[in-house]
Amino acid sequence: MDTLTARKLSKSGAMKVLNVALAAAESLNCAVSVAVVDDGGHLIAFGRSDRAELYSVAISQAKARSAALTRFPSGKKSPTGNERDDHHAIAITLAAGAGSFVTIPGGFPLMSQGECVGAVAVSGAGHKDVEIAQRAAAALDN
Amino acid sequence: MDTLTARKLSKSGAMKVLNVALAAAESLNCAVSVAVVDDGGHLIAFGRSDRAELYSVAISQAKARSAALTRFPSGKKSPTGNERDDHHAIAITLAAGAGSFVTIPGGFPLMSQGECVGAVAVSGAGHKDVEIAQRAAAALDN
Amino acid sequence: MDTLTARKLSKSGAMKVLNVALAAAESLNCAVSVAVVDDGGHLIAFGRSDRAELYSVAISQAKARSAALTRFPSGKKSPTGNERDDHHAIAITLAAGAGSFVTIPGGFPLMSQGECVGAVAVSGAGHKDVEIAQRAAAALDN
Amino acid sequence: MDTLTARKLSKSGAMKVLNVALAAAESLNCAVSVAVVDDGGHLIAFGRSDRAELYSVAISQAKARSAALTRFPSGKKSPTGNERDDHHAIAITLAAGAGSFVTIPGGFPLMSQGECVGAVAVSGAGHKDVEIAQRAAAALDN
Numbered sequence: 319m320d321t322l323t324a325r326k327l328s329k330s331g332a333m334k335v336l337n338v339a340l341a342a343a344e345s346l347n348c349a350v351s352v353a354v355v356d357d358g359g360h361l362i363a364f365g366r367s368d369r370a371e372l373y374s375v376a377i378s379q380a381k382a383r384s385a386a387l388t389r390f391p392s393g394k395k396s397p398t399g400n401e402r403d404d405h406h407a408i409a410i411t412l413a414a415g416a417g418s419f420v421t422i423p424g425g426f427p428l429m430s431q432g433e434c435v436g437a438v439a440v441s442g443a444g445h446k447d448v449e450i451a452q453r454a455a456a457a458l459d460n
Numbered sequence: 461m462d463t464l465t466a467r468k469l470s471k472s473g474a475m476k477v478l479n480v481a482l483a484a485a486e487s488l489n490c491a492v493s494v495a496v497v498d499d500g501g502h503l504i505a506f507g508r509s510d511r512a513e514l515y516s517v518a519i520s521q522a523k524a525r526s527a528a529l530t531r532f533p534s535g536k537k538s539p540t541g542n543e544r545d546d547h548h549a550i551a552i553t554l555a556a557g558a559g560s561f562v563t564i565p566g567g568f569p570l571m572s573q574g575e576c577v578g579a580v581a582v583s584g585a586g587h588k589d590v591e592i593a594q595r596a597a598a599a600l601d602n
Numbered sequence: 603m604d605t606l607t608a609r610k611l612s613k614s615g616a617m618k619v620l621n622v623a624l625a626a627a628e629s630l631n632c633a634v635s636v637a638v639v640d641d642g643g644h645l646i647a648f649g650r651s652d653r654a655e656l657y658s659v660a661i662s663q664a665k666a667r668s669a670a671l672t673r674f675p676s677g678k679k680s681p682t683g684n685e686r687d688d689h690h691a692i693a694i695t696l697a698a699g700a701g702s703f704v705t706i707p708g709g710f711p712l713m714s715q716g717e718c719v720g721a722v723a724v725s726g727a728g729h730k731d732v733e734i735a736q737r738a739a740a741a742l743d744n
Numbered sequence: 745m746d747t748l749t750a751r752k753l754s755k756s757g758a759m760k761v762l763n764v765a766l767a768a769a770e771s772l773n774c775a776v777s778v779a780v781v782d783d784g785g786h787l788i789a790f791g792r793s794d795r796a797e798l799y800s801v802a803i804s805q806a807k808a809r810s811a812a813l814t815r816f817p818s819g820k821k822s823p824t825g826n827e828r829d830d831h832h833a834i835a836i837t838l839a840a841g842a843g844s845f846v847t848i849p850g851g852f853p854l855m856s857q858g859e860c861v862g863a864v865a866v867s868g869a870g871h872k873d874v875e876i877a878q879r880a881a882a883a884l885d886n
Contacts, residue, residue: 326510328510329507329508329510332507332508333507358514360517361486361493361508361517362508363507364503364505364506365471365474366471366502366503366505366608367471368470368471371671371672371673372502373672375502375503413581436515460720461612461614461615462612462615462743463609463610463611463612463714463719463743464610464611464612465609465610466607466610467605467606467607467608468605468606469605470603470606470704472738473604473605499798500640500641500643500644500798501642501798502642502643528795528798529799530797530799531797547603565604572604577605601604601605610794612794613791613793616791616792624755642798642802644792644798645777645792645801646791647789647790648789648791649755649759649789650755650758650787650789651755652752652754652755656786659786659787716765737860739880
């Protein structure tokens with residue numbers, strides 16, 4: 319066959335994920351940016367809490383892009399804590415071009431029936447970024 | 461005095477503007493990207509219709525940034541069609557750095573009680589971008 | 603509500619901060635660039651000492667932008683010296699795009715009645731950048 | 745001889761020019777950005793009026809750089825009004841790299857005893873940019 323079919327994240331699916339993340343942040347008293355991207359890393363939905371720090375606008379999008387293009391949560395690529403992993407990740411980041419990838423946690427692939435259809439990422443809430451993004455990722459297809 | 465006070469666009473205000481734009485696009489049978497930014501040009505809310513062209517992701521944000529930083533609709537600086545207006549607009553685009561400003565229509569300042577609090581912009585619907593963005597801009601504080 | 607209110611740094615506040623920094627640098631026999639930006643990272647006031655190194659023009663602005671958008675002093679995100687802090691800072695720098703953020707010290711948020719209204723940053727005086735910028739930041743609303 | 749001597753614009757000279765421009769703008773009820781650069785186009789002093797449009801931050805600096813590096817007022821390079829001049833100027837702008845040059849008026853070289861020591865430029869006041877910048881340029885060595 320000359321073509322394949324693939325699932326694509328819809329606007330309404332992305333908005334559902336976005337709203338779950340923004341509500342989760344509010345319930346944790348956090349001000350965040352939330353980015354939802356498609357399987358190519360392109361933005362579908364974005365929202366920023368009142369008084370969220372502005373750096374989170376860029377960071378959330380970079381995390382989401384990283385998670386979508388690796389089909390893996392953003393952050394270290396191995397759980398070993400090996401310092402070399404960090405340096406390797408930074409090197410990959412540099413090679414991929416400034417602004418494209420980040421190696422900090424808070425981005426998660428969005429899976430639908432076993433396929434990666436995009437990613438969601440949260441920035442601005444420190445170590446709670448992960449919890450908020452995970453809750454949002456879990457909302458898809460539920 | 462060391463400080464002034466100013467209005468800031470809230471998340472809920474930005475989401476209202478976003479949703480009006482997405483609904484207007486749907487009613488016109490158009491697939492678009494919609495960007496809502498604050499008065500400094502930083503993204504607050506973003507949404508993309510199913511099947512919108514991907515170039516609209518970047519263009520909508522550039523139009524919104526242009527409208528916010530000039531407090532003027534994106535595009536020609538005067539409606540006269542005077543060639544000098546185009547020249548002026550190109551010069552501004554260049555000066556502001558590639559990717560930051562655009563001189564094509566579809567971005568509008570968001571005004572609240574006489575103050576510019578941000579901007580909304582639409583891309584993907586051709587000449588209907590302007591109508592959709594204007595409807596969205598009119599939704600603020602209504 | 604569609605809008606919030608916020609404090610904005612005025613020109614006279616920014617000029618006061620600038621002049622305190624330039625005078626502090628002179629009293630320490632340092633030649634520096636000083637940048638004062640608003641809460642969106644946009645320049646309000648800038649001054650460069652006679653004989654300051656030219657690289658300080660760009661670096662001071664990047665530090666100020668970093669401090670404004672993170673509401674945190676530029677540089678390491680924690681004073682622990684923990685290597686992971688550096689890693690995090692590098693990742694933020696990359697994500698934000700080359701030229702926008704720096705992770706070297708010398709930029710400080712400007713606080714007014716508990717709100718971040720902008721930032722001041724100093725470059726050109728080596729490890730004295732921090733002292734000069736701190737003195738300038740303390741001048742606001744005093 | 746292996747070396748030359750040249751006049752350099754001092755910080756205090758640049759601040760004088762800046763303050764004359766800001767006061768002239770205020771007297772004309774205009775909100776502007778004012779940039780003063782050295783003979784290499786590097787910023788020495790900058791100030792932005794309360795409520796000046798944000799695009800003026802970048803444009804004023806580009807005009808000043810253009811005037812310093814051409815030792816000629818920013819804008820058309822010939823007074824003929826010949827359309828080809830405009831296109832030529834835009835081509836030069838493109839060749840020089842985005843963000844570097846602009847072809848709109850409002851930037852003037854700063855002359856001291858027949859030498860160009862830098863430039864001042866004003867943005868944000870429309871056709872009054874020229875008048876404000878000229879008044880500021882005339883303040884040097886007076």
